Amino acid sequence: xxxxxxxxxxxxxxxxxxxxxxxxxxxxxxxxxxxxxxxxxxxxxxxxxxxxxxxxxxxxxxxxxxxxxxxxxxxxxxxxxxxxxxxxxxxxxxxxxxxxxxxxxxxxxxxxxxxxxxxxxxxxxxxxxxxxxxxxxxxxxxxxxxxxxxxxxxxxxxxxxxxxxxxxxxxxxxxxxxxxxxxxxxxxxxxxxxxxxxxxxxxxxxxxxxxxxxxxxxxxxxxxxxxxxxxxxxxxxxxxxxxxxxxxxxxxxxxxxxxxxxxxxxxxxxx
Amino acid sequence: xxxxxxxxxxxxxxxxxxxxxxxxxxxxxxxxxxxxxxxxxxxxxxxxxxxxxxxxxxxxxxxxxxxxxxxxxxxxxxxxxxxxxxxxxxxxxxxxxxxxxxxxxxxxxxxxxxxxxxxxxxxxxxxxxxxxxxxxxxxxxxxxxxxxxxxxxxxxxxxxx
Numbered sequence: 001x002x003x004x005x006x007x008x009x010x011x012x013x014x015x016x017x018x019x020x021x022x023x024x025x026x027x028x029x030x031x032x033x034x035x036x037x038x039x040x041x042x043x044x045x046x047x048x049x050x051x052x053x054x055x056x057x058x059x060x061x062x063x064x065x066x067x068x069x070x071x072x073x074x075x076x077x078x079x080x081x082x083x084x085x086x087x088x089x090x091x092x093x094x095x096x097x098x099x100x101x102x103x104x105x106x107x108x109x110x111x112x113x114x115x116x117x118x119x120x121x122x123x124x125x126x127x128x129x130x131x132x133x134x135x136x137x138x139x140x141x142x143x144x145x146x147x148x149x150x151x152x153x154x155x156x157x158x159x160x161x162x163x164x165x166x167x168x169x170x171x172x173x174x175x176x177x178x179x180x181x182x183x184x185x186x187x188x189x190x191x192x193x194x195x196x197x198x199x200x201x202x203x204x205x206x207x208x209x210x211x212x213x214x215x216x217x218x219x220x221x222x223x224x225x226x227x228x229x230x231x232x233x234x235x236x237x238x239x240x241x242x243x244x245x246x247x248x249x250x251x252x253x254x255x256x257x258x259x260x261x262x263x264x265x266x267x268x269x270x271x
Numbered sequence: 272x273x274x275x276x277x278x279x280x281x282x283x284x285x286x287x288x289x290x291x292x293x294x295x296x297x298x299x300x301x302x303x304x305x306x307x308x309x310x311x312x313x314x315x316x317x318x319x320x321x322x323x324x325x326x327x328x329x330x331x332x333x334x335x336x337x338x339x340x341x342x343x344x345x346x347x348x349x350x351x352x353x354x355x356x357x358x359x360x361x362x363x364x365x366x367x368x369x370x371x372x373x374x375x376x377x378x379x380x381x382x383x384x385x386x387x388x389x390x391x392x393x394x395x396x397x398x399x400x401x402x403x404x405x406x407x408x409x410x411x412x413x414x415x416x417x418x419x420x421x422x423x424x425x426x427x428x429x430x431x432x
Contacts, residue, residue, distance in 0.1 A: 013415045017389060019396065040426075048421040050375070050390035051368050056290035059303065064281045064310045068274030 003031040008038055016045035272317040272325065280325040281310060287392060288333055294387050295337040295380070305336050330392065331402045334384055341380040367425075374424035382417040389414060 001024060003011060011028050014020050020028065032038045058064075257270035272280075288309060292302035309332040313320060320328050375383055381403075388394045388402060396410045403410070 010415075013418055016418055017396075017414060018393070041422075044422040044426050045418060047367065047425055048371070048374075048386075048418050050371065050387065052391060054290075054368075056286050056293065058285040058289040058306060061281060061285050064285060064307065065278050066274055066314055 001027055003028065005035075008032075008035070009041065012038070012042050012045050015042070016048060272313075272320050272322050274317075276322040276325070277314060277317050279322075280313065280329065284326055284329055285310070288329055290391060291330065291384075291387055292333055292337060294375070294391075295333075295384055296340045297376075301340065305333055305340075308336065309333050326392075327398060327402055330388065330394075334388070334402055337384060338380065370425065371421070374421045377424060378417055378420060382413055382420075385410060385414050386417050386421070 001011070008028075008031060011020070011024075012032075015025055015028055029042075032042050257268055260267040260269070285306060288306050289302055292305045293299050296302060296305070309329050312332055313325065313329055316328075375386065378386065385399060385403070388399050394402065396407045396414075399405070399410045399414075400407045405413070
């Protein structure tokens with residue numbers, strides 16, 4: 001501030017109005033102290049301040065008060081927000097886990113398609129729609145048709161009429177595609193044929209008699225167990241091969257002449 | 272502004288508002304009604320008024336009502352008599368204060384209200400401008416003019432200083 005005789009009265013008014021900070025007030029008072037002529041002016045302006053100590057009490061102040069709704073403050077807890085959030089997350093996870101445990105998700109096994117891969121062709125074994133008992137069957141090759149009948153009876157001849165002719169869907173070796181292979185067991189009354197399959201040979205499926213069939217254990221030389229029916233088609237192919245070889249051998253034997261020589265004499269057997 | 276905040280304004284500001292109204296219009300009963308009206312308006316508009324603006328809101332209402340009273344009277348002589356009578360009813364502390372009250376009564380309504388807002392309530396020039404609707408420069412000029420009048424009244428040869 002640059003105090004002078006021209007502007008001192010303005011600063012005295014500002015001082016009386018309490019508009020100066022402490023430093024500025026000290027400077028003005030110092031100027032007045034140095035210029036005594038302005039002291040009465042300062043005192044006169046300070047005297048114009050109204051007395052704030054005068055007591056004024058508004059009567060019946062309670063009549064001005066208002067009442068509002070009661071607000072209940074939340075009780076403070078000692079639980080930290082992080083721990084509370086963790087507890088909530090654990091409870092939610094447990095609820096989700098319990099929900100997942102009790103939801104049904106998969107159909108019965110017998111409605112599933114089981115994909116069986118072998119070295120030659122890919123076939124899909126489709127279990128029967130009804131309950132399939134253990135495949136305790138005896139495989140028998142039929143000469144008349146390229147079908148394989150599964151005979152559950154120990155006496156195969158007598159049980160010819162009761163043979164289930166299984167539908168063996170074979171595909172050429174070159175054609176690699178998944179085709180369902182239906183298997184039959186003695187306990188099955190119906191065999192479902194998949195119409196989408198393009199079989200090379202199809203055998204007529206004969207429904208069995210109502211009588212139940214005994215389950216005969218599979219021979220050990222069969223590359224299939226009672227529990228695992230994989231490779232049945234391989235068995236079919238193998239049997240076909242054996243049959244052909246036997247036929248060839250038989251034919252060759254029929255055309256073969258055996259000569260037995262005893263010294264000078266010889267005996268010919270055959271054609 | 273919540274109800275507790277409103278009630279806090281009542282307890283803290285009712286006396287000062289009453290003093291301002293009394294000093295301005297010179298009638299304690301009318302001043303009491305004016306205070307009640309001011310708080311009623313504050314309660315009705317409490318949702319629009321922030322808690323820290325309660326004081327300026329109340330004094331703005333009181334100032335405008337005082338100006339309305341003064342305009343309704345429109346007779347300076349009667350106003351001066353009211354102030355003289357009012358001041359004579361006040362407890363006599365010392366001569367200076369009494370003379371000052373008389374000097375205050377000689378001011379026009381607006382100047383007197385500005386001085387009271389400045390000295391009784393401690394408002395700054397800017398806050399007084401907000402309450403009265405004037406600009407800061409006008410407040411400063413009017414106040415300085417009022418102070419000079421008061422000073423001249425006090426230092427005249429008929430009075431104390």
